[in-house]
Amino acid sequence: MKKVLLSVAAVVAFGASAFAGDYGSAGCGLGSLAFKENDMTQILAATTNGTFASQTFGITFGTSNCNSKGMVKMSMARESFIEANYKDLSRDVASGKGEYVTNLAKLYGFTPDNTGKFTELLQKNHGTIFAANNAKVAVNEINRLVGTL
Amino acid sequence: MKHKWAGRIKPPACFLFLLLLLAVSARAITPELELRRLAFRQAALKASVWNDPYWLRLLYYEKSLLGGYKSVSTNNNFFLSKWGSISPKLELEAALDGLFFLGENDDDSPECRFPERYRWLRAKFGVRESDSPAKVCKSFEEWKAGLDTESVGLLFAAGYLNNPSTLYGHTFLRLHKRGAEGADLLDYTVNYAANAGAENGLFFAIKGLVGAYPGQFSTIPYYLKIQEYHNIENRDLWEFPLNLTTEEIDRLLRHGWELGKASFPYLFFTRNCSWQLMPLLDIVKPELDLSRRFHLWVIPSDTTKAVIESSPAAEAGWRPSLWKTVEWKRSQLTEDEKASVLELARGDQGEELRKLDEAIPARKAAVLETAVDYLSWRFYARQIGKLELDIRTDPLLAERAPLGQQVTFIGGPERPASIAEAHESMRLGAGLVSLKKGPAYEIRGRFALQDLLDDPTGYLPDAALEMGSFRLRAEPRYNRLYMQEGKLVKVMSLNPWDDWVRRPSWEISAGIEQADEAGRQSGRAAVWAMNAGSGLAAEVKAPIRQVWYLLAEADSAFGPALDKSWRAGAGLKAGVTAETGQLRTLIEARYIGYILGDTRPLWAGTAAASLKLNQNTSARLEFAWRGKVRELGLYFHQFVFPP
Numbered sequence: 202m203k204k205v206l207l208s209v210a211a212v213v214a215f216g217a218s219a220f221a222g223d224y225g226s227a228g229c230g231l232g233s234l235a236f237k238e239n240d241m242t243q244i245l246a247a248t249t250n251g252t253f254a255s256q257t258f259g260i261t262f263g264t265s266n267c268n269s270k271g272m273v274k275m276s277m278a279r280e281s282f283i284e285a286n287y288k289d290l291s292r293d294v295a296s297g298k299g300e301y302v303t304n305l306a307k308l309y310g311f312t313p314d315n316t317g318k319f320t321e322l323l324q325k326n327h328g329t330i331f332a333a334n335n336a337k338v339a340v341n342e343i344n345r346l347v348g349t350l
Numbered sequence: 351m352k353h354k355w356a357g358r359i360k361p362p363a364c365f366l367f368l369l370l371l372l373a374v375s376a377r378a379i380t381p382e383l384e385l386r387r388l389a390f391r392q393a394a395l396k397a398s399v400w401n402d403p404y405w406l407r408l409l410y411y412e413k414s415l416l417g418g419y420k421s422v423s424t425n426n427n428f429f430l431s432k433w434g435s436i437s438p439k440l441e442l443e444a445a446l447d448g449l450f451f452l453g454e455n456d457d458d459s460p461e462c463r464f465p466e467r468y469r470w471l472r473a474k475f476g477v478r479e480s481d482s483p484a485k486v487c488k489s490f491e492e493w494k495a496g497l498d499t500e501s502v503g504l505l506f507a508a509g510y511l512n513n514p515s516t517l518y519g520h521t522f523l524r525l526h527k528r529g530a531e532g533a534d535l536l537d538y539t540v541n542y543a544a545n546a547g548a549e550n551g552l553f554f555a556i557k558g559l560v561g562a563y564p565g566q567f568s569t570i571p572y573y574l575k576i577q578e579y580h581n582i583e584n585r586d587l588w589e590f591p592l593n594l595t596t597e598e599i600d601r602l603l604r605h606g607w608e609l610g611k612a613s614f615p616y617l618f619f620t621r622n623c624s625w626q627l628m629p630l631l632d633i634v635k636p637e638l639d640l641s642r643r644f645h646l647w648v649i650p651s652d653t654t655k656a657v658i659e660s661s662p663a664a665e666a667g668w669r670p671s672l673w674k675t676v677e678w679k680r681s682q683l684t685e686d687e688k689a690s691v692l693e694l695a696r697g698d699q700g701e702e703l704r705k706l707d708e709a710i711p712a713r714k715a716a717v718l719e720t721a722v723d724y725l726s727w728r729f730y731a732r733q734i735g736k737l738e739l740d741i742r743t744d745p746l747l748a749e750r751a752p753l754g755q756q757v758t759f760i761g762g763p764e765r766p767a768s769i770a771e772a773h774e775s776m777r778l779g780a781g782l783v784s785l786k787k788g789p790a791y792e793i794r795g796r797f798a799l800q801d802l803l804d805d806p807t808g809y810l811p812d813a814a815l816e817m818g819s820f821r822l823r824a825e826p827r828y829n830r831l832y833m834q835e836g837k838l839v840k841v842m843s844l845n846p847w848d849d850w851v852r853r854p855s856w857e858i859s860a861g862i863e864q865a866d867e868a869g870r871q872s873g874r875a876a877v878w879a880m881n882a883g884s885g886l887a888a889e890v891k892a893p894i895r896q897v898w899y900l901l902a903e904a905d906s907a908f909g910p911a912l913d914k915s916w917r918a919g920a921g922l923k924a925g926v927t928a929e930t931g932q933l934r935t936l937i938e939a940r941y942i943g944y945i946l947g948d949t950r951p952l953w954a955g956t957a958a959a960s961l962k963l964n965q966n967t968s969a970r971l972e973f974a975w976r977g978k979v980r981e982l983g984l985y986f987h988q989f990v991f992p993p
Contacts, residue, residue, distance in 0.1 A: 282536075286573055288743070289581075292722050295747035296715070297755050300535060304573075307533035327751035334740050 565616030589667035772808025781985035832873030837861035867977030877909030919944030
């Protein structure tokens with residue numbers, strides 16, 4: 202009875218609003234995390250096209266960045282990270298500090314001792330990396346810059 | 351039959367066929383192995399090993415009404431036997447047969463698909479290397495190495511009133527990568543969620559209530575969960591260490607690998623995101639014994655509390671929401687700098703940037719950083735679109751980067767009390783009521799979670815979130831037992847006005863109440879009432895903290911006590927809450943005029959005080975009026991863990 206009552210409550214109260222249990226799962230894929238204007242629930246959700254045939258633990262994302270185990274492909278780890286955290290990363294790079302730039306440094310193989318060098322390099326070149334507001338440009342520029350070190 | 355068939359195969363095909371036969375027979379079962387297989391089956395039979403609690407747990411078997419077993423998993427890939435979902439015995443026998451896997455590729459073997467089941471089987475039956483050589487599970491080992499887990503934490507995303515589906519929060523596991531050295535965004539999480547279709551609204555809710563959506567586990571990068579909870583939904587993220595041993599972590603990963611093949615019916619109230627972590631943790635660490643504690647409904651904050659209580663005390667991790675970060679940075683700025691941030695974010699940015707050039711670099715950097723965070727919050731709060739976010743943010747970052755390293759903010763937002771210090775979710779109470787014509791006795795209960803007078807420690811401040819609350823009253827004068835109130839739901843979100851946030855306050859509620867204004871005898875005026883309100887709130891900090899609010903209300907009710915059996919109208923509600931120490935007070939009044947149906951107006955209000963006696967106990971004194979009825983009640987409240 203209690204359950205019935207509570208169920209009715211939810212239907213009555215939230216009938217018209219989206220009752221999303223969760224945003225489902227989303228993740229891998231360059232180009233998949235397109236930020237749609239003012240459409241929050243889509244930001245993280247709209248990547249998988251409903252391909253949920255889990256062969257193994259996790260989700261077969263079916264996009265190029267993910268392996269069959271629902272993990273970001275090692276070779277695409279940097280790209281995925283840069284794209285998914287583009288705005289936060291841009292902010293941290295401009296400030297020359299913060300966890301997003303530290304984590305990216307780690308992905309590029311920098312240790313805590315020389316992360317400062319990476320951060321400084323990116324901060325100096327913030328414009329060329331982020332001005333285009335395009336994750337692919339940012340990836341290419343960062344790769345190029347790291348190559349000059 | 352066999353000859354006839356073979357005779358039809360042309361020579362080249364026949365050759366291929368022979369080759370295939372040879373390849374398979376490279377690992378043929380020998381008579382000795384066949385005897386071992388039968389011996390294992392017999393041993394299983396003799397000791398009824400399929401009744402072993404761990405076996406039943408690993409496959410999520412539950413006793414069915416007819417006395418048999420049924421697994422909760424609805425995905426057949428989770429079983430080796432065709433009848434695995436309803437027969438622990440046949441599944442165990444299939445698993446034993448699976449020890450003698452003959453395929454070439456170990457990765458395809460049952461053992462590599464279900465590593466934890468086979469670890470247990472091997473130990474239980476004393477399987478020797480000569481019976482069945484250990485398998486090389488390449489895929490599983492690669493996956494495990496990719497996660498490279500050093501420790502595990504339970505993450506709790508605090509409640510969030512602006513999305514009904516996650517009012518009560520969310521829980522998931524985080525797998526800490528070895529040697530992360532602060533780069534912890536690169537961890538993975540173990541998340542259980544419903545794979546909902548595209549439906550929205552009512553249909554979605556109903557499907558969710560009857561379990562029509564399959565729930566599945568997934569490993570989502572931690573940084574995506576942060577985007578979701580910290581940024582998009584603006585919630586605090588708490589982490590409670592689970593203190594798992596290396597063996598327990600291995601078990602989590604082995605069983606996690608198996609769970610990839612399972613799917614469970616997802617039920618919003620019971621088998622939800624939070625529940626399914628309980629049996630998983632029970633497998634990983636049986637002494638936790640968590641799933642036994644939940645029956646009728648499961649709230650993430652309750653599962654979190656249950657896990658905290660069962661784990662050794664450890665310091666919780668806390669990641670403040672995006673807004674808390676902005677608010678904290680703002681608190682470090684001067685009034686002029688605050689105005690400058692607002693101008694950069696909402697006003698004439700070009701002009702303000704020129705003015706900023708006069709500031710010293712460190713202060714300029716602080717203003718720019720705050721403005722960028724504030725714009726980011728505005729975007730996630732849906733106050734601006736992506737285009738405006740980019741147009742306004744890019745010039746600020748372009749100004750900030752050339753300033754180089756600057757010391758702008760030190761420290762961080764103040765950490766609030768964690769859910770561990772919060773009262774339990776369910777509330778029971780008893781009270782003595784003085785009415786004009788005599789006393790009444792009241793029993794009350796509420797399934798979840800808080801009202802404005804309950805101590806909000808660990809929950810959301812300035813909010814009410816009530817589901818299934820009822821007040822049963824006995825009035826000796828009429829020898830009558832009746833429902834004074836039966837609220838299905840009430841949500842109230844007071845957001846003290848802040849020029850940076852500009853968020854209104856609101857409430858919704860639906861349930862049964864006594865329409866005393868109809869002039870009936872007490873207990874004879876039950877109506878079904880629904881209302882919604884929206885308005886403003888303001889905070890006053892001295893001498894004690896108060897929150898004042900004024901809401902415009904839309905109200906409707908249905909019931910035989912009303913003329914024409916219904917009414918609809920609009921009105922105003924005003925109130926103030928105040929708190930000092932363990933004492934909280936609320937004064938609230940509302941006036942509703944009805945234009946349709948029964949047009950008699952409603953004038954009602956309450957003045958109440960609640961004294962917290964300890965974490966889970968409080969006393970409340972409440973004076974209320976409605977129509978011509980006045981009452982004074984003294985209540986005792988006890989919070990309990992849901993049965």
